[in-house]
Amino acid sequence: MDRLIKSDVQELNLFFTKGQKCSITFELTNLMHTMSVAVSLTTSNPSNFSFSQCFSLIPPLSTASFTVFLNQPCDQPPLSMPPETVLVRSSMLPTGKAHQDDLRRLFSKPGPHIFKDATLPISFVGPHVVEFLLSPSNKSLEMNFLFSKAISWCDDSQLNSLLRFAAKNGNSYAVSGLVEAGADVNERDLEGESALSLAVKSGNVDSVQVLIESGSTIDNKIDRFLHETAASGQVELMEVLCLGYVDIELNSVNSQNQTALHVAAIHGHVEALQFLLSIGSDPDITDSNGWTPLHFAAREGSVEAAEFLLNHSFFAKYALTKEGKTAFSLAVDKGNSHLYDMLQLGDMLHRAARIDDVHTMKSCLAQGGKVNGRDQYGWTPLHRAAFKGHIESVKILVSHGARVDLVDGTGYTPLLRAVEAGHVQVAMHLLSHGAKANLKSLKGVVPSDLECFKKYNSLVNPLEQEEGLKL
Template structure:
């Protein structure tokens, strides 16, 4: 028999049904269009071009009337057919409607509806790649979940194998977006699914650049562990180190430098190194950190300027010592130029400033035997027992290079005769190993008790060079020792970094 039907939405404000009613011929079918009208503000106006691009689970009342006998079809069925008490057969039921499509999934991800997301993905046609759905701004579901800080949704989406290299309209991949947001768990999930750590072609910054700019140290660490190119260039030619300096992200700077980032790479725009940028910002801590890691302060940018020139241009006079005066002071001390030392100190050179190896001007003057320069520096208040990165004091340097007058001056000025290097070596041990009899006598007398009488100095035998084995205690008296020719040593002054020396006592 023909069947008359009428469809009535349970929520008439949200649905429009076409046709509203009609007659289905025996063994026939009918196509009905159900349009869902979005609540105000749910999606942009152009998000739902078709009714099947929405999603809602809803019941629609479907009254039906079986009509006995042959009848022609009607465009609309009179209402009394469904109300009159004739011999029709009435069936009322609800139809469950599920809408699928990109805007549906977008809204669900924004709402965080895990169960609904899974249901829609499972009911969607896999050929349409539903997990790669995008919103009206060109953001993928992975991008949206990242912006919502939802690693659980990201993990769910990854089960349906989305394209992890899919770029948003702005050009960023999901990994780039997650790195910029500092979403450590999401970054880890994407990396586990083989997301590329390199910058995408249309993106200005790669994952490593975004992490550095945002100061996301742990994300940066993850990327480096997965083999990210530490000196990869952003579109503007900056490295992650450049950008970390620009944003004053010191923790990221330290991590990058510790993992081998090159501090002398010049960017493509101005030819600036990270040191130029730090100097322009006037950040003394960053400047010193870069110098300690080997940054070359003499590199010139495209304008022909060094980092010192940039600092001076911007009025950062406190950087003049680190970038120029400190070098000049050490150079003057090394050459014994007393007047230059006087002038540099008066012009603001920091008396206790260090060079890239941790040496002060006193280390330099002592190693070169510049007695007058040593005296001038001490009179200007330099720290006599300052140690370099290997634990060497100026006295160690003077003893190693055999400058008796400087050793005597330093001892008279209160230098610590018992000071030890990082490997536990004293100045006296250096003098003995090199058979410097005169210096040995000065050091022993310098260690005398307060009554001024020379004393026997008892030193522990575990000397930290050679094979490192402990021996018995050795008494070293102030008896004259025969001086033997010292061995030439091509060192900058770090005695205990040379080949092991056998210590011989006379």
């Protein structure tokens, strides 16, 4: 015979509750038919655990109950790996009678009369244990085994609450385990938060992916997932959401009537702007104050965001807020001078060069307008002034650093534009300031336009001779 008694459990699952003196009761049965058995209970860590009775007598074929107590109430379960244990020992007691001191002496002496009947591991279970295992500070324990054991003792309501807790902390392993254990992925808390919304806020892509694959749904009336990801600039998370929910509203608005594109512009997340526009977000939509995403980019001084939005919007550059502000005005209010040319001065400078408005040109240049800024055709203000034959504008631009040999989108320099339009005085001025009288400035090829070629020969060749220049 290798044991005298039998335990009704293989392990002790102690349901832990913060701040309470937790306990668990188990039963031991005497396997002897005719003889009483003495029982001794000890723990591997007496400072943590105690018993309702350490020594006891169990009559033949009878069963007795024993309780293990956690000695002190605490906020964190005293977990350990390997887990702490309760050692159950026994010894035959033919007389069937003994005092506690007698039993203590009996078990204090090792020998063949002492049977080691069971070693029962103590496992802490319940939602408070799970919360502790999921806390960021807990990194030293073998979480997988302990976690699986702890959640097996949680009811549906506790599982749902823990799922939101795991999603909030971005723990994809725990999210997956809780879903498998039966947590409802679509239950929301009193504030309307689902596990998915909390996972999105945590920024954990894996957790979001697990929840999508587990059947999480979205409510476009209250869920602002694209707004959350736009604020953090997590494009990968945006992609996962848009692939998972084809019906997600790209232009849904928050309480300020702002779209996700507005939010991305506020935070200057250019990659988020690029992604949102690529899937159909509207760059010209205004919020409750009449602000477009460009207005926010201008206020925040984000060059990349402003430039991208300018290139993809129709009227945002000229849109007025409810206070009558353009994006340029907001940039001026905030002193974001590096955006002035992009938002307005560039346009004004080109327009002034086209109409020979010298005063406006000087004003634009003084405020930071880029003298060599290009329009959508690659023209600089000097190209425009030269083509129109505005000699005073040409002089102003050249004196402010305009580059005389920049080529436009079709390969023409300002000199070639002046020649094309037949403006001799402008051509002479450009030549005198270093413009190269070389047809190869036209992207290395002779212009196919025969008229331009004739004008070039008739105007530039005499000018070269007059200026003492060589081809």
